[in-house]
Amino acid sequence: MSTATHRRVKIATHAPDFYQALIALDAQSTTGLDPLLVNLVRIRASQLNGCAYCLDMHTIDARHEGDSEQRLYLLSAWREARKFYSEKEQAALELTEAITLISVDHVPDDVYEIAANAFEEKELAQLIGLIITINAWTRVGVTGRMEPGHYNPS
Template sequence: MSTSTRRVKLANLVPGFYQAMIELDAVSATGLDPALAHLVRIRASQLNGCSYCTDMHSLDLLHLGDNQQRIALLPVWRESRTFYSQQEQAALELTDAITLISVDHVPDDVYDLAAKAFDDKDLAQLIALIVTINAWTRIGVTGRMEPGHYKPS
């Protein structure tokens, strides 16, 4: 893989778009448990290979008081189900399916599992969150955003 020396910074060059992404991010997680939201963000970031977003949301989750073990096991969450609630497992299944949408196009059984674990409003919020973090990871990967600079507030 060749390395480009010049990567545009969307925040500087298209600030309206970047601000809209920030607003979209805030709206997409409204009403969802913050820990669940960060688990979903971390998982999508891992699948998309975005080190910046993986780092950011792992730090945010730790800041909420969650533990390092759950974060470390997230890449193998199916083999570590006892560390995640039924609702978290349903959210992670849906995250995997939406993030890897070209593989199976969000199978009915995955959607049904999430629909049983969440009411309609929360399911809609979850889908919005997954779509949003996938957009963010594409910004992070394309811009080669580097981890290690984020500080949770």
């Protein structure tokens, strides 16, 4: 990693139309999905992508929605802590990892099949849209070096 300190462009300021489109996309991506599942997906993708800003934001949101500290702490090791996550959540987390790390295995058929069995088609399509959207957001956050600690959900 470079140690040079270059001023990072603020996407929201210098590409406001793109930023607003991403906000609109984000709003559409959660339709019909359980808010706890939405936050788990967002947090897991943020963990994988190393986006501190997104991790801060979505863990705050998860707590606000009533998710437990224990589930949030265990999320990075969810396979070893399966009992804390429903089968549907596990399927969503597996798909989140496959899509987020798409260059590794290109979303294996078995992973997709598990998700397809856990979700109705419309819900699965929404989930895929959610995963794609949070990956876009994490790229904005990481590229722009957005700092955690400034998110206010109100």
